[in-house]
Amino acid sequence: MTTPDVDAPAVPSTPDSAAQAAHRAAVAGARQATRQDAPPGRDAYAADGARAAETAASPEPSLADRPRPGGSSGGRSGLFSAEEVRAEFPALHRTVNGQPLAWLDNGATTHKPHRVIEALTGYYSYGNSNIHRGAHTMAREATEAYEASRAAVAGLLGASSAQDVVFVRGTTEAVNLVAQTWGRDNLGPGDDILVPVLEHHSNLVPWQLLARRTRARVVPVPLLPDGRLDQDAYADLLSLRTRLVVVSHVSNVLGTVQPVREMTALAHRYGARVLVDGAQAVAHMPVDVAELDADFYAFSGHKVFAPTGIGALYAKPELLAELAPWQGGGNMIEHVGFDGTEFAPAPHRLEAGTGHIAGAVGLLAALEWLTSLDRDGIAAHEARLTSYAQQALGTVPGLTLLGSAPDRVAVLTFTLAGHDPAHVADWLDRNGIAVRSGHHCAQPSLAHFGVTSATRASLALYNTAEEVDRLVAALHALTSGEDATPPPPSQPGGPGG
Ligand code: PMP
Secondary structure (H helix, E strand, C coil), rough: CCCCCCCCCCCCCCCCHHHHHHHHHHHHHHHHHHCCCCCCCCCCHHHHHHHHHHHHCCCCCCCCCCCCCCCCCCCEEEEEEEEEHHCCHHHCCCCEECCCCCCCCCCCCCCCCCHHHHHHHHHHHCCCCCCCCCCHHHHHHHHHHHHHHHHHHHHHHHHHHHHEEEEEHHHHHHHHHHHHHHHHHHHCCCCEEEEEECCCCHHCCHHHHHHHHHHCCEECCCCCCCCCCHHHHHHHHCCCCCEEEEEEEEEECEECCCCHHHHHHHHHHHCCCEECCCCCCCCCCCHHHHHHCEEEEEEEEEEEHHHHHEEEEECCHHHHCCCCCCCCCCCCCCEEEEEEEEECCCCCHCEEEECCCHHHHHHHHHHHHHHHHHHHHCCCCCCHHHHHHHHHHCCCCCECCCCCCECCCCEEEEEEECHHHHHHHHHHHHHHEEEECCCCCCHHHHCCCCCEEEEEECCCCCHHHHHHHHHHHHHHHCCCCCCCCCCCCCCCCCCCC
């Protein structure tokens, strides 16, 4: 493997040398990943994990009278250690309002491990260049890293080729891309778009806009009282008019996992296409677009330990080949003349202008990191922590959890009788606990439960039972009248749901 030329002072143990090393590693890793067309394997971290398991930290403090499912830490399984992983996240070690931070707002965004931050610093310090043009070393290095990131996304999603992946700003942009390309070309008056009531606004509003333009119909798929998608109603609503079904893999309000494979198979019987919003799924579970038979799959980097402003859309190759350009500009053409323009093949045809190169570099680092972990161990840890939190929250007087569907991942949304959700979030913030309150960009699903606002705690692989204990203890304190400050005015609940 060739080492890239990085013309910078090699002074050991300075922040610069760390950035330089990160950049060298990123370029070397990019070359390897490009060759393999898939993210590196998990061997390196498995060794770390084994060491971590051997030197497991002492049990965490807990609410004395509450048993913890899965042992004292509530969070270790096999090679995976939440404590070990926490050490890699600088933000998790800060204090907020004089308390150690408990970040329970992972549904909105996740924190970034050192290696993602270092990859960004390394790129901007020593690797910065535009890509896909410019015949010089740094342009080539940046292009290799960008394309290696695309290959890593393909590896994460089980796509057969990196060329099936389009870089976008995030899930919202991915959905809008499909609406404005495939949607405009394939929908017309009388066509149906089936949208479950639990969808995030970013998987509803673009379809409403498209429906207005094409005179297609947006048809809501109802929920059962427990929050599950009503599969009988779904089957009844499907018809030969159905051109598209959209569905979130994991709900950002309920954490419920939708039976995407079954829904896709049914939709395909009617010739409908299926778009899966994976924003809340990819950080929590392995995804295989081939197994799901998804036509489109979207996610946001910032919810999977990568930077904001970068995300990806997977599309089946035959669909991608059909998608017309939605934005014109540089990088997406083969030839431009006043007599007409010839467009580049997908995915580049759909990526006009300079992409978020640093974001892609950070995404590559994040995905290499995530896929090197024991993902079954992560899933087991999160499942235990979620059911522990569910049980523990049940002890808070007046607390009602939204939804009781069994298959739930990492999300706990609740109301607290007599307390405005904004006030609950503010009280928790004063205790160093970050949660979100509001409508979570999913007003129809809150309406299903008869509320307009709720508080949401959302977990990630680095959360611990101790943090859940702090959440529950603070809620107990609130309900027993410890908070004497007047509640802040109710907030509508902005983005980030
Ligand atoms: N879908 C779901 C299920 C989400 O949770 C979110 C973000 N909360 C989005 C879509 C939108 O993601 P982004 O804002 O990163 O585009």
